Amino acid sequence: MEDQSKKQDSLVTTIVRLAAGLPLSGLIPELLGAARKLLSRRAAEGVYEVLDYECTLELLDKKGTRATVQKQEKVRYLQDYITTFQDQAWGDGEILLDYKCSPGLAVDQYPLGHKTYKLISLRDLKRKGEEQEFRIQWKMRNGFLKQTGFWGTTINHPTKKVEVKVVFPRDRPPMHASIVESDLHRTHPLAPEAWQQLPDGRSMVVWELSNPILNEDYILRWEW
Secondary structure, three states, X not given: OHHHHHHHHHHHHHHHHHHHHOOHHHHHHHHHHHHHHHHHHHHOOOOEEEEEEEEEEEEOOOOOOEEEEEEXXXXXXXXXXXXXXXXXXXXXXXXXXXXXXXXOEEEEEEEEOOEXXXXXXXXXXXXXXXXXXXXXXXXXXXXXXXXXXXXXXXOOOOEOEEEEEEEEOOOOOOOEEEEEEOOOOEEEEOOHHHEEEOOOOOEEEEEEEEOOOOOOEEEEEEEO
């Protein structure tokens, strides 16, 4: 911890020197670079990093009254003696119904802001460097009653890869879909290859990204 503090002090010293010695035109890029290094270093001190995250939202009827969520998340622990894992969700209607997870046991649930958090007891001690894969599922009710639907993915930990799929009923396919980067205020239409037709006639849209931005909210938005 002493070495880490010295590195952070060094970054702060660098920022102060830059502010004192550079004109404004050269100051901003240098400050941004130093800030990114500091944030990256702090992010690496988290409890775990996400190696692979996959989430599938399946809309079960054309009215949007019933839906299921399935997630697979592979993580690598960055600290010793980890005993809990935290899941999160948000959305309209009733969420986190019939919640199931493996491994572990959901022992607590609480709201914080617009999100609801699930605390999962691992029933074990995890050490730095260990990897673990979680399989989680739950149901939703009355969550997609509007013509415009949303599904959000928040990047709370350093993440290597994220993939989100939304499966639509055969009798109500999507007309348009895009990805919104909330903090950056940018919207990107999904590429043609993101649109897929399943063997049973249902439509599916797929969004994936490597090395997503930490603390960004990615929102898959569609019209149907």
